[in-house]
Amino acid sequence: MKKLMRLTVLLLLAALAGCSANPEYNIEVTKPIYQLADKEMPFEIKVSEKDEAVTGLNVSAEFSMTNMDHGTTEVELTEEEDGIYSGKVELPMTGKYEIFFILEKDGKKAEKVINYEVKQSEGVASINGEWITNEDIEFYKFINYLQLAINRETDQKRYTGDQLKEALAYWDSQEKLVEDQNQLLTQIIRLRAMAMLAEEKGHTATDAEVETEINKVRDQYSQFESAKAMINEYGEDKFWGIEKQQYQLIVLSQKVQKDIIEKVKKENPEMAQQEINFQAQKQYEELLVSQVNSMEIVIL
Numbered sequence: 209m210k211k212l213m214r215l216t217v218l219l220l221l222a223a224l225a226g227c228s229a230n231p232e233y234n235i236e237v238t239k240p241i242y243q244l245a246d247k248e249m250p251f252e253i254k255v256s257e258k259d260e261a262v263t264g265l266n267v268s269a270e271f272s273m274t275n276m277d278h279g280t281t282e283v284e285l286t287e288e289e290d291g292i293y294s295g296k297v298e299l300p301m302t303g304k305y306e307i308f309f310i311l312e313k314d315g316k317k318a319e320k321v322i323n324y325e326v327k328q329s330e331g332v333a334s335i336n337g338e339w340i341t342n343e344d345i346e347f348y349k350f351i352n353y354l355q356l357a358i359n360r361e362t363d364q365k366r367y368t369g370d371q372l373k374e375a376l377a378y379w380d381s382q383e384k385l386v387e388d389q390n391q392l393l394t395q396i397i398r399l400r401a402m403a404m405l406a407e408e409k410g411h412t413a414t415d416a417e418v419e420t421e422i423n424k425v426r427d428q429y430s431q432f433e434s435a436k437a438m439i440n441e442y443g444e445d446k447f448w449g450i451e452k453q454q455y456q457l458i459v460l461s462q463k464v465q466k467d468i469i470e471k472v473k474k475e476n477p478e479m480a481q482q483e484i485n486f487q488a489q490k491q492y493e494e495l496l497v498s499q500v501n502s503m504e505i506v507i508l
Contacts, residue, residue, distance in 0.1 A: 231257055231262075231313075231316065231318055232257065232318070233255050233256070233257055233262060233311055233318050233320060234255070234256045234257065235253050235254070235255055235309060235320055235322055236253060236254045236256070237251075237252070237253055237322075237324060238252045238253060238254045238292065239251075239252045239506055240327070240506070241297070241299075241324060241326050241327075242326065242327055242328065242329035242508060243299045243300075243301060243302045243326050243327070243328055243329065244328075244329040244508060246298070247298060247508070248296035248297060248298045249296060249297060249298070249299070249329070249508055250294065250296060250506065250507075250508065251269070251283060251285070251294060251295050251296060251297045252288075252292065252293070252294040253267075253269075253285065253292075253293050253294075253309075254291050254292055254293075255267070255291050255293060255311065256291055261290040261291025261292075262291055262311075262313075263287065263290050263291060264287070264313055264314075265287065265293065265311050265312065265313050266311070266312040266313070267284075267285040267287075267293045267309065267310070267311050267312075268282065268283065268284050268285065268309070268310045269282070269283045269285060269295075269297075269307050269308065269309050269310075270282050270283075270307070270308040270309075271283070271297060271299060271305050271306075271307055272305065272306050272308070273300075273301075273303055273304065273305055273306075274303075274304045274305065274306050274323065275303065275304060276301075276303065278300045278301070281297060281298065281299060281300075283295045283296070283297045299326055302326050302327055302328050303325070303326060304323065304324075304325050304326075305323070305324050305325070305326055306321055306322075306323055307321065307322050307323075307324055308320075308321050309321070309322070329508055331344070331508075332345060332389070332393070332507070332508055333393055333397075333505065333506060333507040333508060334504075334505070334506045335397060335400055335401070335404075335503055335504070335505050336404070336503050336504050336505075337504070338400075340393065340396050340397075344396060345389060345392050345393070345396075347450050347454075348392045348395055348396060349386055349387070349392060350438075350442060352385075352386040352392070353383075353386055353438070354429075354435055354438055354439070356379050356382060356383065356386065357432070357434040357435060357438060358429075358432050358434065358435055359379050360375075360376060360379050360434070361432050361433070361434045361435075362432075363375040363376065363379070364376075393507065397500065397505065398496060398500075399454075399457050399458065399461060400457060401496060401499045401500050401503060402460070402461035402464050402495075402496060402499065403456075403457035403458075403460040403461050404499070404503070405464055405495070405499045406460035406461060406463050406464045407460065409463075409464070409467070411460055411463040411464070412460075413455075413456045413457075413459035413460050413463075417459050418452060418455050418456050418459055421455045421458065421459060422448070422451065422452060422455055425451065425455075426448075464492070464495070465488065465492055468488045468491050468492050468495070469484060469485070469488045471488075471491075472484050472487045472488045472491065
């Protein structure tokens with residue numbers, strides 16, 4: 209009944225369009241809307257009129273499924289930049305939705321309905337449409353815990369007494385960072401962004417190059433009983449299979465680093481190696497920021 213009344217209102221508005229002063233807005237959903245159980249998800253639109261961004265609007269949206277009755281979900285949107293309005297929405301399920309918008313500015317109100325299909329989220333974030341899954345997050349968490357275990361074991365061999373207590377207390381404090389999903393996402397995004405840039409520059413990671421790096425890591429981990437035990441519990445085949453995928457990205461990012469170092473050397477032939485490394489790292493970080501800003505990254 210509610211949808212029928214809304215349709216009647218919209219038809220009436222259309223019939224009166226010739227004498228109405230209300231604007232005709234175009235609405236584009238600029239980021240995919242996903243459904244994830246018991247979680248609010250990003251919702252962003254672009255509002256334009258005659259191809260010009262519309263600013264200063266008060267925008268609300270109401271979601272209702274077209275084929276099922278799950279009630280309605282209302283969202284208030286906030287203007288982020290010219291013509292871009294965003295909010296968060298928690299939807300009951302995937303499927304086809306009708307989104308009813310009310311847009312107000314300077315006492316004038318416009319209403320618009322669009323149809324949209326909401327899909328299931330395949331992860332916790334995406335980079336240029338490529339998902340970062342929960343499994344990716346868990347693996348990075350494991351790698352970070354693995355490094356903490358190595359650091360603890362190293363310090364247990366190096367220190368005694370109060371020095372050891374202080375060192376172990378520090379590594380214990382770092383566990384909070386390991387559990388921080390945003391920190392883990394940052395690590396994943398950094399690596400994938402630079403690997404993508406390397407491919408854009410024409411670089412590749414050969415099987416031989418990846419195997420060389422993997423063997424270095426195997427040798428490193430084999431020196432620590434804690435690391436061997438953790439990898440064994442995780443599953444050696446599973447661990448090294450995923451690690452190989454990661455090192456394909458690492459080899460690519462290393463090639464970008466090498467390019468930058470060579471560039472700094474060429475531009476500064478008299479510069480000491482330590483200063484070259486410092487300048488190269490600075491340029492790498494600047495390049496990383498530029499690359500990340502050029503990518504479509506959605507964090508759910």
